[in-house]
Amino acid sequence: MKGFFPVVSEVKNTLRQIALFDTVMNSLIMFLAVYCVLSLFNLFPYVSIIPAVIYFIVKVNRNLKNVKLINVEKMYPGLFEKLRTAADTVKEDNLIVQKLREDVVTKLRKVKVSSFIDAGTLSLKIVLICLLFFLTIFVTSLNIHVLNLNDAISGTDINFQFKGYVWDLFGIGGGDNLDDGAASENESEGAGNASFEDIYGEMSVATLKGRKLEMSFDLQEGSDDFKNIKDIEDKSFNEFPPEEIVPTPADYDESIVPKEQQKLIKDYFEQINR
Amino acid sequence: MDYEKLGKTFDNLFKEIERVVIGQREVMEQIMCAMLTGNNALLEGFPGLGKTLMVKTLADVMDLEFSRIQFTPDLMPSDITGTQIIEEVGGKRFFKFQQGPIFANLVLGDEINRATPKTQSAMLEAMQEKQVTVANKTYALDRPFLVLATQNPIEQEGTYPLPEAQADRFLLKIKIGYPSEEEEFKILEQYGVKQKDVAVRKTIGKNSLVALQEFAKQVPIANDLKKKALKLVHLTRTKKDLIEYGASPRASIGLILASKANALIKGRNHVSEKDMVAMAYPVLRHRIILNFEAERKGLTTDDVIKEILDKV
Numbered sequence: 001m002k003g004f005f006p007v008v009s010e011v012k013n014t015l016r017q018i019a020l021f022d023t024v025m026n027s028l029i030m031f032l033a034v035y036c037v038l039s040l041f042n043l044f045p046y047v048s049i050i051p052a053v054i055y056f057i058v059k060v061n062r063n064l065k066n067v068k069l070i071n072v073e074k075m076y077p078g079l080f081e082k083l084r085t086a087a088d089t090v091k092e093d094n095l096i097v098q099k100l101r102e103d104v105v106t107k108l109r110k111v112k113v114s115s116f117i118d119a120g121t122l123s124l125k126i127v128l129i130c131l132l133f134f135l136t137i138f139v140t141s142l143n144i145h146v147l148n149l150n151d152a153i154s155g156t157d158i159n160f161q162f163k164g165y166v167w168d169l170f171g172i173g174g175g176d177n178l179d180d181g182a183a184s185e186n187e188s189e190g191a192g193n194a195s196f197e198d199i200y201g202e203m204s205v206a207t208l209k210g211r212k213l214e215m216s217f218d219l220q221e222g223s224d225d226f227k228n229i230k231d232i233e234d235k236s237f238n239e240f241p242p243e244e245i246v247p248t249p250a251d252y253d254e255s256i257v258p259k260e261q262q263k264l265i266k267d268y269f270e271q272i273n274r
Numbered sequence: 275m276d277y278e279k280l281g282k283t284f285d286n287l288f289k290e291i292e293r294v295v296i297g298q299r300e301v302m303e304q305i306m307c308a309m310l311t312g313n314n315a316l317l318e319g320f321p322g323l324g325k326t327l328m329v330k331t332l333a334d335v336m337d338l339e340f341s342r343i344q345f346t347p348d349l350m351p352s353d354i355t356g357t358q359i360i361e362e363v364g365g366k367r368f369f370k371f372q373q374g375p376i377f378a379n380l381v382l383g384d385e386i387n388r389a390t391p392k393t394q395s396a397m398l399e400a401m402q403e404k405q406v407t408v409a410n411k412t413y414a415l416d417r418p419f420l421v422l423a424t425q426n427p428i429e430q431e432g433t434y435p436l437p438e439a440q441a442d443r444f445l446l447k448i449k450i451g452y453p454s455e456e457e458e459f460k461i462l463e464q465y466g467v468k469q470k471d472v473a474v475r476k477t478i479g480k481n482s483l484v485a486l487q488e489f490a491k492q493v494p495i496a497n498d499l500k501k502k503a504l505k506l507v508h509l510t511r512t513k514k515d516l517i518e519y520g521a522s523p524r525a526s527i528g529l530i531l532a533s534k535a536n537a538l539i540k541g542r543n544h545v546s547e548k549d550m551v552a553m554a555y556p557v558l559r560h561r562i563i564l565n566f567e568a569e570r571k572g573l574t575t576d577d578v579i580k581e582i583l584d585k586v
Contacts, residue, residue, distance in 0.1 A: 081546050085494050085499075097492065
């Protein structure tokens with residue numbers, strides 16, 4: 001007969017695994033639900049991992065502490081008080097305790113793992129996870145927003161600092177495509193409404209290894225004023241280049257190019273001209 | 275003694291006793307609990323309920339030496355423990371110790387509250403130490419040794435109620451009630467009509483009782499039940515609205531021991547909550563003193579114990 005101690009350890013481990021699995025399922029549901037909600041309101045959806053992780057840590061500790069043999073006794077009345085008594089008297093060894101352990105081991109054989117899993121609730125959770133998953137994909141891929149809260153807080157310092165903090169946390173570079181592909185039409189709004197001059201700081205001062213250098217930008221005559229730059233004009237391109245643009249082989253000095261490569265270069269330009 | 279046959283052993287024992295003592299099964303079980311733990315018990319009941327018959331029958335069934343001491347106000351300690359007497363053999367005289375009635379396995383002390391405190395002390399000392407000292411010589415008492423002391427709850431005039439400190443030394447205070455009508459009818463049939471004296475057969479011997487006492491110590495108990503027992507006793511100290519003085523740590527120990535013994539008698543290989551609830555009353559009723567408020571409300575110690583059990 002299998003020993004008492006391995007059997008009790010097995011029972012406890014099984015109960016812990018079930019508790020852990022349940023917590024993982026609940027955390028996943030929480031993550032997907034919060035992710036979906038944040039996406040619908042055009043807020044930063046990766047933040048949803050924080051409440052899910054906190055929930056997981058808190059719940060897993062609580063659930064593992066609640067793993068008690070009394071839960072088994074409640075399901076199987078034949079083990080009532082016997083299992084706990086046998087588990088609490090591991091250090092004792094006498095005839096009566098041995099009889100109790102034999103009795104408990106015999107009855108534990110009838111205990112089924114499935115009796116601790118609520119099939120109905122588990123099925124419901126799996127269905128909910130699938131629904132949330134598909135809903136999230138649907139919302140994010142089609143860029144559906146119930147309310148664009150990101151626009152409301154995009155000009156504030158809080159939003160700028162928060163985004164910077166979150167990018168640092170996840171180790172992701174860049175800061176332009178934070179809004180799930182909802183690119184701003186106005187380029188100047190990509191970094192908030194700060195003016196162009198602000199990104200360079202004071203134009204007359206720069207620092208190099210802690211030493212301040214006075215610099216000034218001397219715009220050459222004929223160079224464009226950056227403020228006057230307009231949006232790129234949409235141009236429609238023809239399938240073939242205009243006739244006036246014809247590639248011709250450029251004049252070159254044969255003495256510069258090695259002899260063995262000259263034929264290669266000629267063949268190349270002939271190919272282009274075709 | 276084989277553990278497998280324990281269940282049958284107690285069944286046979288009680289069946290044999292019930293041939294003489296009709297009813298009072300619960301009382302017999304509680305006396306048995308006291309015996310299994312090697313402790314003493316107080317029996318409280320009105321006269322004529324068969325207390326002496328009960329104890330004597332138990333002694334016969336277990337092949338134990340039985341003696342009865344009727345306490346009176348003029349009883350001296352030496353009347354209990356024994357004394358030195360002069361004996362003459364072949365013209366020579368010498369002192370010989372004459373053992374008192376306490377030198378038995380099962381001692382029934384009738385109406386212990388009628389004896390003087392000095393005599394009570396002599397009895398209690400023997401109970402505690404399991405030995406007697408007379409003329410600077412110590413005599414050990416035969417094992418197993420159990421004292422069942424009785425108290426009459428009425429006619430307390432001229433008595434010396436057992437002090438709480440002394441009452442605390444008894445593991446259980448067993449209350450003996452009146453038999454039911456059906457039981458009394460059987461008593462009438464047996465003793466009033468047929469007038470039949472029934473001889474009981476020996477069921478278990480002295481050595482078996484010692485083995486049973488060892489088994490009783492070995493019965494396992496869960497940690498949460500130990501905590502429950504502790505909480506129960508602790509509540510008797512904190513329930514100041516009804517209790518003047520609560521139970522001592524001796525009560526916690528007694529409750530655990532009695533619960534183990536009760537589990538063994540019921541044929542269980544572990545202590546159950548039912549055992550603890552059953553033993554709470556006899557273990558605690560003589561260890562708590564109710565205050566005026568409880569007496570004013572007409573509450574008994576059993577009522578207060580029930581209230582505490584509901585809280586635990």
